[in-house]
Amino acid sequence: MKTYHLSVVVATGLVGQEIVRLLQSRRFPAESISLYSSDRSVGRRVAVNQRELVISQTSPEAFRDRDLVFFAAGAEVARYWVPLAVQYGAVVIDASEAFRAEPDVPLVVPEVNPQDILNHKGVIANPNCSTIQLALLLHPLDKVNPIKNVVVCTYQSVSGYGVAAVDELARQTRMVLDGQTPAPHVFPHQIAFNVLPEVDVFMDNGYTREEWKLSEETRRVLHANNMIISATCARVPVNVGHCQAIHIEFVSSINTDDARRILSGAPGVRVTDDPSVSLYPQPWSVAGTNDVTVGRIRQDTRTPTSLALWAVADNLRKGTALNAIQIAEEGLKRGVI
Numbered sequence: 100m101k102t103y104h105l106s107v108v109v110a111t112g113l114v115g116q117e118i119v120r121l122l123q124s125r126r127f128p129a130e131s132i133s134l135y136s137s138d139r140s141v142g143r144r145v146a147v148n149q150r151e152l153v154i155s156q157t158s159p160e161a162f163r164d165r166d167l168v169f170f171a172a173g174a175e176v177a178r179y180w181v182p183l184a185v186q187y188g189a190v191v192i193d194a195s196e197a198f199r200a201e202p203d204v205p206l207v208v209p210e211v212n213p214q215d216i217l218n219h220k221g222v223i224a225n226p227n228c229s230t231i232q233l234a235l236l237l238h239p240l241d242k243v244n245p246i247k248n249v250v251v252c253t254y255q256s257v258s259g260y261g262v263a264a265v266d267e268l269a270r271q272t273r274m275v276l277d278g279q280t281p282a283p284h285v286f287p288h289q290i291a292f293n294v295l296p297e298v299d300v301f302m303d304n305g306y307t308r309e310e311w312k313l314s315e316e317t318r319r320v321l322h323a324n325n326m327i328i329s330a331t332c333a334r335v336p337v338n339v340g341h342c343q344a345i346h347i348e349f350v351s352s353i354n355t356d357d358a359r360r361i362l363s364g365a366p367g368v369r370v371t372d373d374p375s376v377s378l379y380p381q382p383w384s385v386a387g388t389n390d391v392t393v394g395r396i397r398q399d400t401r402t403p404t405s406l407a408l409w410a411v412a413d414n415l416r417k418g419t420a421l422n423a424i425q426i427a428e429e430g431l432k433r434g435v436i
């Protein structure tokens with residue numbers, strides 16, 4: 100079997116760490132794995148495939164003679180380094196939003212639009228975590244009964260904002276339980292025991308960038324320019340796992356049994372749906388798993404052509420790291436990496 104030289108830039112954040120874990124557990128055909136970070140984490144040691152790897156500072160060395168580079172840094176870091184990595188001949192899979200809107204950069208959920216990988220020119224973008232979750236569910240339904248419009252409300256965990264946000268929730272929770280009032284550092288308000296209808300920055304039209312990204316990216320992944328998607332995104336005091344309440348209107352009527360059957364057969368989707376025993380997806384039980392889990396599948400009271408669903412996914416797995424690795428696996432299979 101052919102093996103590949105890989106870098107992970109950066110390997111110290113929540114997504115980078117998950118990529119390193121999944122490369123091992125999925126037995127990705129790696130000849131070598133090199134790990135990078137900012138100067139803050141240089142020298143840290145990480146066990147990978149029974150060997151101890153030392154984290155180096157991100158530099159052009161990260162890209163020399165590499166087949167594949169996973170970028171799990173912020174957008175600014177990606178904008179700075181990704182063009183150089185491509186110049187060095189590596190294929191980059193980027194988790195940030197830096198290149199997602201660029202027309203010559205494929206935006207890929209492998210279960211939905213794997214063929215788009217074939218058009219890459221060195222960079223393949225991982226969609227936003229909420230987009231991956233939504234697109235994976237809409238795609239199998241849309242193939243059977245075209246979707247006219249979607250209304251989605253998200254309840255997003257703090258890990259979606261990175262390691263500092265997870266620390267902030269833990270610190271604030273302890274302080275509130277101790278009777279203190281915590282000052283917010285990462286989010287605009289206290290996140291412990293609270294819900295914030297503000298994920299990413301507000302735009303002039305009153306929506307946030309997260310809501311805009313969820314609509315635009317989902318349309319792009321599905322190749323569904325005319326699908327109307329309206330989103331409200333909220334941050335909730337949960338560590339891992341994004342929830343979505345999704346209301347979908349189709350061109351023609353659809354019953355819940357058919358929807359359940361279609362979703363049960365869709366790759367990457369798990370149906371967990373028995374209200375009689377309070378069985379439905381929850382972040383607590385979905386965190387650490389690979390599928391987008393869906394339940395509460397019911398007729399939407401708006402019209403007979405509408406459905407309502409509740410879906411949960413691990414934002415660090417299918418929402419980011421797993422999807423990135425699946426893109427790489429698909430690229431290897433199709434001979435474009």
Ligand SMILES: NC(=O)c1ccc[n+]([C@@H]2O[C@H](COP(=O)([O-])OP(=O)(O)OC[C@H]3O[C@@H](n4cnc5c(N)ncnc54)[C@H](OP(=O)(O)O)[C@@H]3O)[C@@H](O)[C@H]2O)c1
Nearest residue numbers: 111112113114136137140171172173194195228259261262
């Ligand atoms: N978390 C999610 O659920 C999720 C979902 C979808 C997409 N993403 C995207 O994935 C990327 C990583 O997210 P994350 O959640 O892993 O963030 P994170 O936990 O905050 O980690 C980001 C890492 O970037 C490193 N860093 C900061 N400045 C740097 C620099 N100048 N050069 C090199 N490294 C630098 C830091 O590592 P050191 O301080 O150790 O150097 C930090 O650990 C982001 O673009 C994010 O938008 C995340």
